[in-house]
Amino acid sequence: MKEQHPPSWAQRFVAWYCKPSLVEDLMGDLHECFERNIQSVGPRRAKLIYIIDALKFFRSYTVRRSIFANLFMNPVMVGSYVKTSGRNILRNKLFSFINILGLAISMSVGLLLIAFLLDLHSYDRFNKNGERIYRITNILRSNGEENGRFASTSVKTGKLIREKVSGIEEVAIMRNNFSGDAKVGDNILPIKGFWAEPSLFKIFTFPMIAGNPETALKDPYSVVLTETAARKLFGHQAALGKTVRIDTLAYQVTGIMKDVPFFSHLRFEALVSLSTAEQVNKGDQLFGAWTNMWSGSVYILPSQHADIASIRRQLNAIAREENAGTTTASIQLELLPLYHIVVGESLHQSEGGPGNTGPHISPTLLWILAGLAIIVILSACFNYTNLSIARAMRRVKEIGLRKAIGAGNNQVRLQFLAEAVMISLIALLLSFLMFLLLRPILVNMAPEMQRMVKLNLTLSMVAAFIGFSVVVGIIAGFMPAVFFSKISPLNAFGNVSSIKIFKHLPIRRVLVVMQYTVTLIFITTTAVGYVQYKNILAFDLGFSTKNILNINMLDNKPDVMMKELSEIPGVTALSRSLITTGVGNAWGSSMKYKDSQDSVLVMTNHIDENYLALHHYQLIAGGNFIAHPATAQAVAEVIVNQQVLKRFNISTNNPEKAIGEQIMLNGHQMTIVGVMQDFHYGKVDNLIGPVAFTFWTPEDRTIISASIKSTDIHTTVARIAAAWKKIDPVHPFTAGFYDQAIADAYSEYSTMIKIIGFLSLLAISIASMGLFGMVVFTTETRLKEIGIRKVMGASIGHLIYLLSRGFLFLLSISAVIALPLTYLFFQNIVLPNFPYHTPVHVTELFAGLLAVLLIAVMMIGSQTWKAARSNPVVVLKGD
């Protein structure tokens, strides 16, 4: 049997902390117990027990005094450390400059990230009962398939919880997406909010300025306005008790509340009593249905010390009971703590886009961002480590002297740590300035960002910054501190160059390789990502988007606008449609063919007779709509794409034959009048599926597409905007070019590329600075060697080769690691998400490499050139 030993680190740990007088028999005892335990409980547990016992023996009577003393810096020494560190920083200007700048650049990223995280963390914390509040999550399964997890809940669920679940103090049922034009006299204000109950004010901390929170949302047709909304509508008059018309209904203002704090995931300008919604939807069977979970949300406040597990069980019981009554879908209920709403799992937020259900960010994304930031910061720390060790030669004597007059290893270590922390604190000042500069750029990068964070300075943020910079300093200074503390004074005063450890120090090379690998990965990722992104934007969707302005008509009828538009010169063609395709919008319908049992989800759009021509859709069989019905009921013609024919197996080979075939669309009998070539209805990352176009009727909402051919597009758009003002003076003109809409649809990618591009810029500047410093210090130490070589007849070219050889070798190792990694990353992880992607080209990979190499060669070349040209007479004069 193999002889078992206790874990060696635990042994070392005991030997380290234990008093010398006690250590021997203590370790002996531990060992004896260990041997005994091997027999009784086996080696694995014996080791575990040894470790636990080793930790348990860490007591006041066993521990050496000096350990306690060394854990805290001697206050007298702190002054000395500060003084010597300051002198060192001033003496080595280049060294300090490179380190401070590098750390400052990388730390600014860290500061932004900290500010970002703190902002996210402060969401919803203003609620006094925040810790106890939960939102109900619905998990929908229909036809046995999981359809996803939703943040929304049905009204009925809320009522059931209120009736049946014990241990709950308050339940607040809300209906999302209340919006309309509030009108007071001539004042019109588009307003957004929720339908809500009085209990909302008991759960959340939304203080009322006027009105009674207990009753304000009780009666139908009551509205509570925020302070700002009330002022906009009523000016300086008291609003309480007055009447507001919102769209067609008259509401009474029963309360004015303080504005919703910025860091609240619920955002609204007005709350309308839920009883209003109940009144309005009186006849609607669906309104109170269990499965109507699409547009409400339910928040609960369990009573103090409530048993959450029991509430969960009761929720499951409710779900079981209700699901038994339905056949198509089943819904499970879960609890989501309030503080996990903003940073937490991604939930579907049905109906209504972002802003309604508040901001959200997934923890994975945060981890990725944090990882990238840490890589950049570490890169700057490597610089510090490398440069400190590179100029070790100069400081060996100093350390030797310190040790000779009585400094312990610990004191030398602390001195170097103090120096590193001091540098990083100086860097903090600089990086704080950068933080102030970068902050508005980051916040304004995307509209979602503006809605999500402010990045305003707070006291805790400043404290976090300082703590962060101290930690960075310690990480940066750790290796040099350990390294220098090991120098023995004997070597220091002997022949310095005989100290072997300086020459063969692989750690420095490893760090340089790591730095450049990271830099290369960043840069090539940016290059490849950018090319791919451009390819997506320029992707042939199967229809034309050039110079087409899409005007969202909101609730206005399009006729007048169409007439106005047709009179504007520069507008060459017009068409109407229900939605804009190719940007991620979708309008699904179910389709059946002949007596097929399965109905297929097809994507649809309602378009008018000019739409196909304006967007250059390719018809491969049949033609445009023949009839132009005026009501949705009368629509009986459909134009489909090839995928539909393929899916239903309707004469796939000869599309001509499909013309005239009958299909059922949403239960209506339709005739196929045309077949289009396949095109991208969804985004490029979706596979092309079956699509059917039907005729647009005035009952639909409208997007007007205007093809613009004009030398002065700006004026044309301005004239269109003016026309809009005539039709709808209240709502702002919402129109955008199709190409822009497509770019917006992929804005997440461009944001990602911008972030990685920015980080790679930082990474390359940090790595270049580090390399520059290294080259300067190594050539400096080899000046004499160069002088002698020159005297012996070495050429400048040869010397440059000699000096830069090592660095170029390191760079090529980095390239060999980084390029395949990036390539594999894109081929196997990123691009499989895009079925229609173009392959990664070698050119993009090597463009990044070339850029990095060019900068590096410039850095190395300039210094080695300088050194190689130095006059040997001057260099060797001293000796």
Place this chain on the structure above:
Amino acid sequence: MKGTNLGEFEELVLLTIAALMNEAYSVAICDELSEHTGRSVKLGVVHAVLNRLEEKGLVTSELGEATKARGGKRKRFYELTMQGKAALVNAKSMRDQLWARIPSLVWKNS
């Protein structure tokens, strides 16, 4: 002065040291105690008590011969000092006195 009186566990440890004679080192004391008291005695506790007793001057200790067992570490053997013996005797006589004061009637009815 606090510390002149023996705690219950301290007394047990002292007694065990006395009983073990020349074999009184921490692990043996620990085993002996576990065996006779029937409770599981932790080595760490015994160690702490031995350390305290030595500080009080009730025991002395010296390191023994190196052996192959115990990872080559020597044992520390404990021995009672005069004070230690006196403290034990003291504790016993105090108890005896108290026992003697109990009238024998007390036990009959229980």
